[in-house]
Amino acid sequence: MSLDDFEAVLHPAFMAGLEGDSAAYRRFLDLIGGRLRGFLRGHLARAGLAGAEEAEDVLQETLLALHLSRHTYDPAVPVSAWAHAIARYKLIDHLRRSGRHRGHLPIDDEALSLATPGSAASDAKLDVERALAALPERTRTLIDRVKLKGGSLAEAAQAAGMTETAAKVALHRGLKAMAKVLSRRGTRTS
Amino acid sequence: MKTDDLVSLLASDAGPVEPASFARATGLTALAGFAACAAAVLLTFGPRLDLAAALATPPVLAKFALGTSVAGLALLAFQRSLRPGRAAAGVLALVLLPVVTVVAWALAVLATQPMPAWPALVLGRSWSVCFVMVSLYALLPLAGLFVLARRGAPVRPRLTGLAAGVGAAGLATLAYALHCPEDAMPFLATWYPLAMAVAGGLGALTGPRLLRW
Numbered sequence: 001m002s003l004d005d006f007e008a009v010l011h012p013a014f015m016a017g018l019e020g021d022s023a024a025y026r027r028f029l030d031l032i033g034g035r036l037r038g039f040l041r042g043h044l045a046r047a048g049l050a051g052a053e054e055a056e057d058v059l060q061e062t063l064l065a066l067h068l069s070r071h072t073y074d075p076a077v078p079v080s081a082w083a084h085a086i087a088r089y090k091l092i093d094h095l096r097r098s099g100r101h102r103g104h105l106p107i108d109d110e111a112l113s114l115a116t117p118g119s120a121a122s123d124a125k126l127d128v129e130r131a132l133a134a135l136p137e138r139t140r141t142l143i144d145r146v147k148l149k150g151g152s153l154a155e156a157a158q159a160a161g162m163t164e165t166a167a168k169v170a171l172h173r174g175l176k177a178m179a180k181v182l183s184r185r186g187t188r189t190s
Numbered sequence: 191m192k193t194d195d196l197v198s199l200l201a202s203d204a205g206p207v208e209p210a211s212f213a214r215a216t217g218l219t220a221l222a223g224f225a226a227c228a229a230a231v232l233l234t235f236g237p238r239l240d241l242a243a244a245l246a247t248p249p250v251l252a253k254f255a256l257g258t259s260v261a262g263l264a265l266l267a268f269q270r271s272l273r274p275g276r277a278a279a280g281v282l283a284l285v286l287l288p289v290v291t292v293v294a295w296a297l298a299v300l301a302t303q304p305m306p307a308w309p310a311l312v313l314g315r316s317w318s319v320c321f322v323m324v325s326l327y328a329l330l331p332l333a334g335l336f337v338l339a340r341r342g343a344p345v346r347p348r349l350t351g352l353a354a355g356v357g358a359a360g361l362a363t364l365a366y367a368l369h370c371p372e373d374a375m376p377f378l379a380t381w382y383p384l385a386m387a388v389a390g391g392l393g394a395l396t397g398p399r400l401l402r403w
Contacts, residue, residue: 018207026201033193060196065403067200069274069343070207077275085274089345093402121193128191146202147195153202171203183403 006035007078014079018070032080033063036087037121043091052122054094060128062090064179097185131181139174142167212342216269219338220261220361223331227365230327235369244373252292253367253378259288260386261360268335268353272342282353289383296379314372317381324385327362328355332393336400344401351397352390359389 010031017025040055040062065086073082132140138160145156157167244250267282300308314320335354344350363382372378 017204018209020204020206022201022204025204026197029197029200033197056193060191060193063193063196063200065343067203071209071212072273072343073209074270074273074276075209077273081275082273085345086343089274089343128196132191143199146199147191150198156202168203168205171199172205175200175203179403 003078003080006031007080011079014073018073028079029063029067032066032083033059035080036062036083039084039087040091047095056122057127058087058091058094061094061179061182062087064128064175064182065090068176068179093183127182127185128178130185131178134181135174135177139170139177142170143174146171212272213269215338215341216265216272216335219334220265220331220357223334223358224261224361224365226330226334227327227362228368230330231323231365231369234323237368238371241368247373249373249375249378250367252295252375253370253382254364256288256292256378256382257360257362257364257367259360260285261357261364263288264353264357264360264390265335268339268350268357271346271350271353272339272344274343274345278346278349278353282349282356285356285386289386292375292379293383296376299375308376311374311376312380314374314377316370316372317377320366320370320372320377321381321385321388324359324362324366324382325388327365328358328385328389330358331361332358332389336396339397339401340403343403344397347397347401348394349397350401351393351395353393354397355390355393356386358393359386362389 010028013024013028013031017028037055037059040058041052044051044055044058062083066083069086073079132143135143142156142160142162145159146153149155149159153167153171154164157164160167162170238244263281263285267278267285270276270278270281300311303311332354335358336351339350339354342350359382362385
């Protein structure tokens with residue numbers, strides 16, 4: 001699929017997601033996730049790091065970042081370019097954090113369109129899991145329940161004895177806290 | 191956690207989001223930053239005594255124009271730099287236009303004067319005060335802009351920091367012009383741009399560390 005064709009399906013899903021349509025939003029996440037997986041694997045492989053697990057870690061951190069940065073989307077740019085710029089930032093940040101970033105990553109839009117989408121997910125290396133462990137227990141339980149209920153916040157809220165509004169707020173705060181833990185992991189204080 | 195699980199988790203948090211409100215935030219932060227600078231200038235120095243009469247004279251207007259154009263362009267670049275995928279460096283480079291304009295104007299003024307008069311025209315009576323204070327006042331809006339930047343997604347934090355610093359110095363220039371008693375073009379074209387460079391450098395230096403996300 002060319003980048004233009006990809007944008008043609010990605011853009012409406014994302015825009016509907018911005019208005020609160022969670023089915024469309026899920027479609028957006030699946031589409032961009034598949035695309036970015038290929039992109040990240042390709043780049044990590046070229047950096048001499050072939051681990052698919054590592055790519056999955058960066059992918060999960062990127063998806064979380066995309067989610068929490070939805071308000072920064074500028075309608076003047078393609079959604080894929082916006083997502084790609086964030087993935088690139090998270091990839092460089094990941095490499096730098098682990099002390100393996102050498103010079104500049106030659107990443108351009110072409111790299112995204114050449115990425116082979118659709119390869120199967122592999123297991124992540126537990127980074128997100130570790131971020132989850134840093135959350136207060138109540139939030140963690142709620143997140144586990146949402147996972148268990150296949151993403152239904154209403155059911156998870158009921159099971160946790162919370163109102164749906166309270167669960168919504170707790171979930172959003174939890175995701176923000178996870179992103180913070182992830183961006184601080186392995187920071188060297190030099 | 192499986193990526194699929196994470197995706198359902200994120201999808202369940204898909205409340206409506208309005209990107210337009212974030213765009214307004216830069217304008218509001220700049221306004222607040224300018225108000226803070228103006229208040230600081232008026233409290234520490236007070237307005238120049240002949241402000242009412244000087245307000246419409248070319249030197250004061252030139253300071254206002256320099257401050258406004260630099261702040262406007264740099265803040266536009268700043269705002270764009272918080273939105274991934276949006277190019278910002280080009281707009282920031284346009285800041286050089288008003289700076290080059292005042293420098294050219296200053297050189298034209300110097301050309302009409304005998305060389306012994308040059309130092310007085312460039313240094314004025316308060317060059318160090320102007321240079322140091324504009325750099326210091328710029329810290330007020332700079333702090334606000336950095337707080338705002340952390341709510342954005344600065345994928346080029348050095349550029350974001352540079353734009354924030356230059357923009358903050360533009361706002362400080364505008365505020366300090368209320369006090370600045372110097373009306374020589376060579377003075378204006380030297381010390382204000384230098385203060386902008388210092389504030390921009392500070393932003394660029396601290397951006398990558400303070401704006402990590």
